Amino acid sequence: MSFNRYILIYRESDAGVDKNENLFDAFMKELGEKDPSNSVQVVDAVMNGKADPDSTLVKIIPDNIYFKCKDPVDAIKIVDDFIIKNNPVKKLEAAANNIQYRIVLRNCGVIDPENINEYIAREGYSALEKVLFDMTPDEVIAEIKKSGLRGRGGAGFPTGNKWAFTQQAVGDVKYVVCNADEGDPGAYMDRSTLEGDPNSIIEAMAIAGYAVGASKGYIYIRAEYPLAIKRLEIAISQATEMGLMGKNIMGSDFSFEIEIRYGAGAFVCGEETALLASLQGERGMPKPRPPFPAVKGLWGKPTVINNVETLANIPVIIIKGSDWFNRIGTEKSKGTKVFAVTGKVKNSGLVEVPMGTTLRDIIFTVSGGIGNNRKFKAVQTGGPSGGVIPEKFLDTPIDYENLVALGSMMGSGGMIVMDEDDCMVDVNKFYLQFSVDESCGKCAPCRLGGRQLLTYLQDIAKGNGDLKDIDKMKRIGNAMQKASLCGLGQTTSNPIQSALKYFYDEYEEHIVHKKCRAGKCLELLTYTINPEKCSRCGICKRVCPASAISGDRESGFAIDNAVCIKCGECYNRCKFDAIDRG
Amino acid sequence: MSKLNREQFRSLREKLKAVNEQQTEIIVGLGSCGIAAGAARTFDAFQKEIKAKSLTGVVLRRTGCMGLCASEPTVEIKVPGMADIIYGWVTPEVARDIVQKHVMRQILVSNCIQDKTFKDILKEGE
Amino acid sequence: MTETKMIKAKINDIPVEVPAGTTILDAARKIHVNIPTLCKHPDLNATAGCGICIVKVKGSNKLLRSCCTDISEGMEVTTHDSEIIQVRKTVLELILSNHPDDCLHCGRNTNCELQNLAAHFVIRGVPFHTYKNSLPKDFSTGNIVLVPNKCILCGRCVDVCQNIQNVWALNFVGRGISTRIAPAGDILLADSPCVRCGQCAAHCPTGAIVEYDNTYDVWHALHDKDKYCIVQIAPAVRVAIGEAFGYEPGELLTNKLYAVLKKLGFKTVFDTNFSADVTIIEEATEFVSRFTTGGTLPLITSCCPSWVDFMEKYQIDMIDHFSTCKSPQQMMGALTKTYFAEKEGIDPKKIFMVSIMPCTAKKYEISRTKDMSASGIQDTDAVLTTRELSRMIKQSGIDFKNLPGDDPDHIMGDYSGAGTIFAATGGVMEAAIRTAYHYVTGENLKDVNVEAVRGLKGVKEGVIDIKGTKVKVAVAHGLGNVEYVLNKVKEAKLKGEEPPYHFIEVMACPGGCVGGGGQPYGVTDYLRTERAAGIYKDDVDQEIRCSHDNPMIKKLYQEYLGEPGSKKAHHLLHTHYEPKPVYIK
Numbered sequence A: 001m002s003f004n005r006y007i008l009i010y011r012e013s014d015a016g017v018d019k020n021e022n023l024f025d026a027f028m029k030e031l032g033e034k035d036p037s038n039s040v041q042v043v044d045a046v047m048n049g050k051a052d053p054d055s056t057l058v059k060i061i062p063d064n065i066y067f068k069c070k071d072p073v074d075a076i077k078i079v080d081d082f083i084i085k086n087n088p089v090k091k092l093e094a095a096a097n098n099i100q101y102r103i104v105l106r107n108c109g110v111i112d113p114e115n116i117n118e119y120i121a122r123e124g125y126s127a128l129e130k131v132l133f134d135m136t137p138d139e140v141i142a143e144i145k146k147s148g149l150r151g152r153g154g155a156g157f158p159t160g161n162k163w164a165f166t167q168q169a170v171g172d173v174k175y176v177v178c179n180a181d182e183g184d185p186g187a188y189m190d191r192s193t194l195e196g197d198p199n200s201i202i203e204a205m206a207i208a209g210y211a212v213g214a215s216k217g218y219i220y221i222r223a224e225y226p227l228a229i230k231r232l233e234i235a236i237s238q239a240t241e242m243g244l245m246g247k248n249i250m251g252s253d254f255s256f257e258i259e260i261r262y263g264a265g266a267f268v269c270g271e272e273t274a275l276l277a278s279l280q281g282e283r284g285m286p287k288p289r290p291p292f293p294a295v296k297g298l299w300g301k302p303t304v305i306n307n308v309e310t311l312a313n314i315p316v317i318i319i320k321g322s323d324w325f326n327r328i329g330t331e332k333s334k335g336t337k338v339f340a341v342t343g344k345v346k347n348s349g350l351v352e353v354p355m356g357t358t359l360r361d362i363i364f365t366v367s368g369g370i371g372n373n374r375k376f377k378a379v380q381t382g383g384p385s386g387g388v389i390p391e392k393f394l395d396t397p398i399d400y401e402n403l404v405a406l407g408s409m410m411g412s413g414g415m416i417v418m419d420e421d422d423c424m425v426d427v428n429k430f431y432l433q434f435s436v437d438e439s440c441g442k443c444a445p446c447r448l449g450g451r452q453l454l455t456y457l458q459d460i461a462k463g464n465g466d467l468k469d470i471d472k473m474k475r476i477g478n479a480m481q482k483a484s485l486c487g488l489g490q491t492t493s494n495p496i497q498s499a500l501k502y503f504y505d506e507y508e509e510h511i512v513h514k515k516c517r518a519g520k521c522l523e524l525l526t527y528t529i530n531p532e533k534c535s536r537c538g539i540c541k542r543v544c545p546a547s548a549i550s551g552d553r554e555s556g557f558a559i560d561n562a563v564c565i566k567c568g569e570c571y572n573r574c575k576f577d578a579i580d581r582g
Numbered sequence B: 001m002s003k004l005n006r007e008q009f010r011s012l013r014e015k016l017k018a019v020n021e022q023q024t025e026i027i028v029g030l031g032s033c034g035i036a037a038g039a040a041r042t043f044d045a046f047q048k049e050i051k052a053k054s055l056t057g058v059v060l061r062r063t064g065c066m067g068l069c070a071s072e073p074t075v076e077i078k079v080p081g082m083a084d085i086i087y088g089w090v091t092p093e094v095a096r097d098i099v100q101k102h103v104m105r106q107i108l109v110s111n112c113i114q115d116k117t118f119k120d121i122l123k124e125g126e
Numbered sequence C: 001m002t003e004t005k006m007i008k009a010k011i012n013d014i015p016v017e018v019p020a021g022t023t024i025l026d027a028a029r030k031i032h033v034n035i036p037t038l039c040k041h042p043d044l045n046a047t048a049g050c051g052i053c054i055v056k057v058k059g060s061n062k063l064l065r066s067c068c069t070d071i072s073e074g075m076e077v078t079t080h081d082s083e084i085i086q087v088r089k090t091v092l093e094l095i096l097s098n099h100p101d102d103c104l105h106c107g108r109n110t111n112c113e114l115q116n117l118a119a120h121f122v123i124r125g126v127p128f129h130t131y132k133n134s135l136p137k138d139f140s141t142g143n144i145v146l147v148p149n150k151c152i153l154c155g156r157c158v159d160v161c162q163n164i165q166n167v168w169a170l171n172f173v174g175r176g177i178s179t180r181i182a183p184a185g186d187i188l189l190a191d192s193p194c195v196r197c198g199q200c201a202a203h204c205p206t207g208a209i210v211e212y213d214n215t216y217d218v219w220h221a222l223h224d225k226d227k228y229c230i231v232q233i234a235p236a237v238r239v240a241i242g243e244a245f246g247y248e249p250g251e252l253l254t255n256k257l258y259a260v261l262k263k264l265g266f267k268t269v270f271d272t273n274f275s276a277d278v279t280i281i282e283e284a285t286e287f288v289s290r291f292t293t294g295g296t297l298p299l300i301t302s303c304c305p306s307w308v309d310f311m312e313k314y315q316i317d318m319i320d321h322f323s324t325c326k327s328p329q330q331m332m333g334a335l336t337k338t339y340f341a342e343k344e345g346i347d348p349k350k351i352f353m354v355s356i357m358p359c360t361a362k363k364y365e366i367s368r369t370k371d372m373s374a375s376g377i378q379d380t381d382a383v384l385t386t387r388e389l390s391r392m393i394k395q396s397g398i399d400f401k402n403l404p405g406d407d408p409d410h411i412m413g414d415y416s417g418a419g420t421i422f423a424a425t426g427g428v429m430e431a432a433i434r435t436a437y438h439y440v441t442g443e444n445l446k447d448v449n450v451e452a453v454r455g456l457k458g459v460k461e462g463v464i465d466i467k468g469t470k471v472k473v474a475v476a477h478g479l480g481n482v483e484y485v486l487n488k489v490k491e492a493k494l495k496g497e498e499p500p501y502h503f504i505e506v507m508a509c510p511g512g513c514v515g516g517g518g519q520p521y522g523v524t525d526y527l528r529t530e531r532a533a534g535i536y537k538d539d540v541d542q543e544i545r546c547s548h549d550n551p552m553i554k555k556l557y558q559e560y561l562g563e564p565g566s567k568k569a570h571h572l573l574h575t576h577y578e579p580k581p582v583y584i585k
């Protein structure tokens, strides 16, 4: 027995199995009749993308054709026409879900990151070879400029220009620094890239070094990324051993060596001037710019600092050319962007899509949308520096400018999706706490304003807010935006400002009505027993850890909200839905 | 290994590009997310199972994150003559199943096949 | 040097032309537009901490920090509009939300940059939550007091201590909201490398670092019938104290000081300028002897206690180069409790010797070693900084401005021009050269003004021609400038070459003692220059410009000390040095 075809029936990760069961049976039955040689296997597979509520996606391998099946009749048609007679069934065909486009992640999940040969087999170090022997530094920079590549570390500065400034800056020594200090909550794109394809970063750094005239590079990486560090070390040593790194690379005049330095995990050390200070062994605090690192960077020397993802694009641009790259993306934002989509989506994970893809496509088509029958509420891009984007803007094509216009930002690529169970005040509090904890403390607006904002949020979450607080928060937020030294302080208030813009009613509810509709702000919750529904089983009283429930089977049960610790245990355990939360 | 000059690099690259189409590959995603989900145990399970079944011509490889973080550990199986298949949630039991069914008998394992939704840009036409 | 490019721009529509590399803040100052700031000090790097100095630049939707943004060609800057002022006010309110309200108990009351801004911005309360810190004060040094609750984290002290003084005693510790300044490693200041120069206090905009106030110790002694209170005033005090009473900077107020000190109750008023003359006699003798007999050269001056402390911690291989002469303060103390006490028949134990100094480190110097008790008891009993004295005068109700001048007690009150210039950087060197020249040649210099060693350049080098013999000298002020000079010496030593200098003067404070850590607040290069100008005027006004010509000095040696460098002089006027740990465990 051997199969030559396979029918994959895609199941939603959390949907009822029944729908598929019928289909599965229909396929099996029809095949049993029409395919006596048993050459086709029917298998359940897993839906990574968005499920269509009315139909099930089916894929035929090796034909690589997708069909939408509504009912067993469709299954029969596919077997009869497509499988048996080899006729197309256009009516049922579905588009392949191929929104993703992997430039940065081209080798991730493909090659063995600890074996340089596998990288070389996939054009690895060919870009370096090309620049060293066939291009002048000026040509390299021109190519990168032409590609339109912009920094993926958050600010979106054109990479080619950055390289050009560094090249033109006067200095006997120059440096290339890779910023691998990724630290915003929910972001792990750079870690995955380094773990999955360390050689691409090293190669790109050498290319940058060649372009700007540097022969030394540093990778500043979080010490919490041991696997990425290990793989980088392996990659550097393998490349050095083969003469692809180090002295006279591939026999050319160009030498480049790379050292790995560990960050202690302070988020602000990802800011370039703080990163350089930390590299120099100083306290990781941002410094005023100008002077920009390109002019006066590490130890006062001209320095290119690029993000991991930015660098990962470089070898491909060199090999496939700037025109190829330039065709991908939008007018002002070229290429792709990797997002770490997490939160309330069905399939969290890394997604790489061309710039200009809509948020809706990323969240619904690629990541499967919201699970558990909940509704989408908002998505936060840009981590703690970004803002929340509500449903009505989901069709915005993603690029640097559009996200800023929505009150958020591209950031490094964390994308946290929220549903109805998320409370805006609570979410804001989470990010504020992060920013307050991570403020370096250097400048007054950020250090002191962040704490004020956080306290106001805490007050509001506890029901102690005042509508006047909102004006104060706006005023403080504005001062922080305008008067903080670095991006951290300048953006700390973004989540709040955007929530106030799009979800003002939720704030108002907390402040005026002392209600949290998502049930996240525990202090605002009250649990009450609905006597109509209560069957007087008494389980609530037994499970309450705070002994807040009194009564007996005769008189019925009641919750003393002054004693209740809002753990929700009774609410969860009541089989009769008799406990109201509000 | 001695240091390569340009010519030597080029010939090495050409040699490496000639992939062996005739071997079966089991590729385990061993990024942080995979490892956190138990991919190291999955890797071991494959190793043991290949040995237990005395399979030859099967290469067990490691790779980084495939991006399907909700479904870790993830494993890609390449069997000559068959489409490449990615599996998610590959526990050691599933791993044994995959070897016994998919690798040895070309039978796909139910309930954990993932959709591979992107092309390889290095292989697409210009 | 290539010619610097000039930049033309507009600030508030006023055209301004400044050299390239000028910040918006400085360019604005040039056209008398004052942009407020709490962290930028003209002496220091921009720390960009406070966020108050923000301005608008046409074409940018951001507000830029004027302290660290260079003005560029064609820039159109707005320094004040309602939005900017609103942001400034909010930032100020935020700063005050974390600042104690006890201005009335503060070392900087009426004299605080934060207080001033709060007044200007009409702060009538903090509209936000308030968080007051409760960090302990650090009195450990007995001369520099850290009051971290009052710190606004402007970073000036850290910058001055690390980059101007190269001491690295202070640093930021903690992160975010718990950031504070503290001795690096979070130890007590006394256990840190701190050399007590007080430059941190001089640059602090608030009362977070102040001098240890000894005013009441002195009042107490003045009203103790068993005590015979004597006072000396340091050279730099006379040109700075006026600032506390509304005089123009640099106004020379020597005689008023004598008068006010007498009014305060001091029985005898001496002048440290006299003992500076003594210092020159001893030090020039030491120099000439080393120079002519092949002794260890270069000779390095030792009248600045912060510098001595620094050397004992960081430059111990230079100990042999140090002049063994005590500072003028300590010479005066020792001579008062011996020479003067004997002459007047006063029991030295009853004498309470106070010195009025521009300096916080002098408070530490009086008990530095046993040598500071050459008279058998501690030679100097209390040190008041210029700031403390001005407070004492205000407490006493004396109308300083309208007080007629008076004379010092001549026996140790008359001084030469050489004694007074100790106040300014290069002054000790210049005074020593005047006398050394005389010792070598038997003649006085035709022009006693040694311009090469004057001024505010960080390191000044010169060659003095003593009738054909070339004496190479260097002057450094601001401890951060020492390294350059000493490295040259060390390099030559290593290579076995001739030393690059024969004589080096070092003063810890930028500008020398006129810019001392105990002087009236607000020091800038402008004030340093004005104060120094007052001092050089005092020099020129003196009939006698050289220490060796001071008749009272001659008398001292004739009657009491004998020859310069005599055994007695050594016992009373010289000291020794020992290596010290940088950190005290």
Ligand SMILES: Cc1cc2nc3c(=O)[nH]c(=O)nc-3n(C[C@H](O)[C@H](O)[C@H](O)COP(=O)(O)O)c2cc1C
Pocket: A150, A151, A152, A153, A154, A155, A156, A157, A159, A162, A179, A180, A181, A182, A183, A184, A267, A268, A269, A270, A271, A272, A273, A305, A306, A307, A308, A310, A311, A412, A486, A487, A488
């Ligand atoms: C608070 C803060 C944190 C940052 N963290 C990172 C980071 O983790 N990784 C990164 O690449 N860039 C980070 N950046 C951006 C860097 O300052 C810098 O813009 C970037 O490294 C430049 O590289 P690119 O041009 O390739 O984007 C951060 C910026 C700020 C203000």
Ligand code: SF4
Pocket: A268, A285, A286, A438, A439, A440, A441, A442, A443, A444, A446, A447, A484, A485, A486, A487, A488, A489, A490
């Ligand atoms: S904005 Fe915040 S993190 Fe950035 S320098 Fe200022 S205090 Fe530090």
Ligand code: SF4
Pocket: C144, C157, C160, C161, C165, C167, C168, C169, C170, C193, C194, C195, C196, C197, C198, C199, C200, C201
């Ligand atoms: S007194 Fe001088 S050495 Fe001591 S901490 Fe202040 S600046 Fe630093």
Ligand code: SF4
Pocket: C150, C151, C152, C153, C154, C155, C156, C157, C158, C181, C200, C203, C204, C205, C206, C208, C209
């Ligand atoms: S102690 Fe004074 S000078 Fe130092 S950081 Fe605080 S406020 Fe600024």
Ligand code: SF4
Pocket: C196, C197, C303, C304, C305, C306, C307, C358, C359, C360, C361, C362, C507, C508, C509, C512, C513, C514, C515, C516, C517, C518
């Ligand atoms: S320079 Fe003068 S004021 Fe400054 S520490 Fe030295 S002696 Fe004191």
